[in-house]
Amino acid sequence: MDEMNDLTAHGQGRSCVITRRACFSSSHRYWLPELTEKENYIRFGRCTLEPGHGHNYELIVSMADILNADGMVLNLSNVKKAIKSEITQQLDFRFLNEAWPEFDISQTDGLLPTTEALVHTIWKRLQSHIPLVAIRLYEQPTLWADYLGNSMDAYLTIRVHFAAAHRLARVELSQEENEKIYGKCARPHGHGHNYLVDITVRGTIEKRTGMICDLAALQELVNELIVEPFDHTFLNKDIPHFTSCVPTAENIALHIADRLSIPIKTLGAQLHKVRLQESPNNAAEVYAETPQLEAMPKSLEALATH
Numbered sequence: 001m002d003e004m005n006d007l008t009a010h011g012q013g014r015s016c017v018i019t020r021r022a023c024f025s026s027s028h029r030y031w032l033p034e035l036t037e038k039e040n041y042i043r044f045g046r047c048t049l050e051p052g053h054g055h056n057y058e059l060i061v062s063m064a065d066i067l068n069a070d071g072m073v074l075n076l077s078n079v080k081k082a083i084k085s086e087i088t089q090q091l092d093f094r095f096l097n098e099a100w101p102e103f104d105i106s107q108t109d110g111l112l113p114t115t116e117a118l119v120h121t122i123w124k125r126l127q128s129h130i131p132l133v134a135i136r137l138y139e140q141p142t143l144w145a146d147y148l149g150n151s152m153d154a155y156l157t158i159r160v161h162f163a164a165a166h167r168l169a170r171v172e173l174s175q176e177e178n179e180k181i182y183g184k185c186a187r188p189h190g191h192g193h194n195y196l197v198d199i200t201v202r203g204t205i206e207k208r209t210g211m212i213c214d215l216a217a218l219q220e221l222v223n224e225l226i227v228e229p230f231d232h233t234f235l236n237k238d239i240p241h242f243t244s245c246v247p248t249a250e251n252i253a254l255h256i257a258d259r260l261s262i263p264i265k266t267l268g269a270q271l272h273k274v275r276l277q278e279s280p281n282n283a284a285e286v287y288a289e290t291p292q293l294e295a296m297p298k299s300l301e302a303l304a305t306h
C-alpha cells in the first residue's frame with residue numbers, strides 16, 4: 001500500500017486537544033464609580049488602593065480540531081503568534097483597566113478586570129483565530145478561572161491548605177483486619193498530611209464587578225468552614241463526621257463538598273468541584289453538581305448526584 005495516498009497518514013482526520021501556555025504581568029485596580037469610597041472598600045478591600053497592584057498571570061489555552069496532513073491540530077507557530085498579538089502583547093506590563101475597552105468602567109457595559117472577566121474576554125478575542133475548547137487563567141498559584149465558551153458562565157477555583165493527621169480504620173473491624181485493608185495507614189496512632197484543597201465554583205460573571213461571586217466572602221467561608229476546623233487536628237477524633245466515617249481522601253473531599261455546597265449557594269454561585277490532594281501522588285475529586293464537562297467519566301457523574 002502506498003502510504004502517501006493513505007488519508008490517515010500522520011493521523012490526518014483524527015481529533016486531538018492541544019494546549020499552549022503563555023505568561024504576562026499586569027496591574028489592575030478594583031473600583032466602581034457608582035459606589036462610594038466606603039462601599040468600594042467593603043466590597044473590594046485592598047484591591048481598591050491606588051494606583052493598583054499586579055500579578056504574574058499564566059494563561060493556558062486548550063484547542064481541538066482534527067489533525068492535518070502534517071499530523072498537527074494547528075501549526076504551533078500560528079498559535080503562538082495569535083496569542084502574542086491578540087493577548088500578551090496587549091496586556092503585558094499594562095494597567096488592565098485601561099488596556100481593553102471591555103474594562104472601561106466609565107462605559108455602562110464595562111467590567112472590572114477580575115480573573116474570570118479576563119478569561120472570558122480573552123476567549124472572545126481569541127475565538128476567531130483559534131479553535132478553542134477551554135481557557136484557564138492563573139492570577140496566582142492559589143487562584144484561577146476557567147472558561148469553556150458557555151455565555152457568561154465561568155469557573156473560579158481557590159486553593160487552600162491544611163495539615164492534619166488521620167488513621168484509616170473501620171471501628172467495627174479488628175486491628176489485624178484493618179491492616180489487611182489499609183496497610184500502614186491503619187497503624188493505631190495515625191500519621192499526617194499537608195492537604196491541598198481546590199474549591200471550584202461555577203456561576204455567571206456579574207455585570208460591573210466582573211465576578212462570579214464575592215471572592216473575599218468565598219475565601220472567608222472556606223476558611224471558616226474547612227481550614228480553621230480541620231487544620232492541625234486529628235481528623236478521626238476532632239471532626240465529628242470522621243468518628244464513624246473513615247477519613248480517606250475520598251471521604252474528606254465528599255465531606256468538604258457537603259459542608260460547602262449550601263453556604264456557597266448563598267454567595268450566588270454553585271459548588272462545582274472539590275479536589276483534595278493528600279500527597280503529590282494521590283488526590284480525590286468530587287463533582288458537586290451535574291457535571292458540565294463532556295469528558296466526565298460516568299463514575300464521576302454518579303457521584304455528583306449524592
Ligand SMILES: [Zn+2]
Pocket residue numbers: 028047053054055
Ligand atoms: Zn489583583
Ligand SMILES: [Zn+2]
Pocket residue numbers: 166185191192193
Ligand atoms: Zn494518610
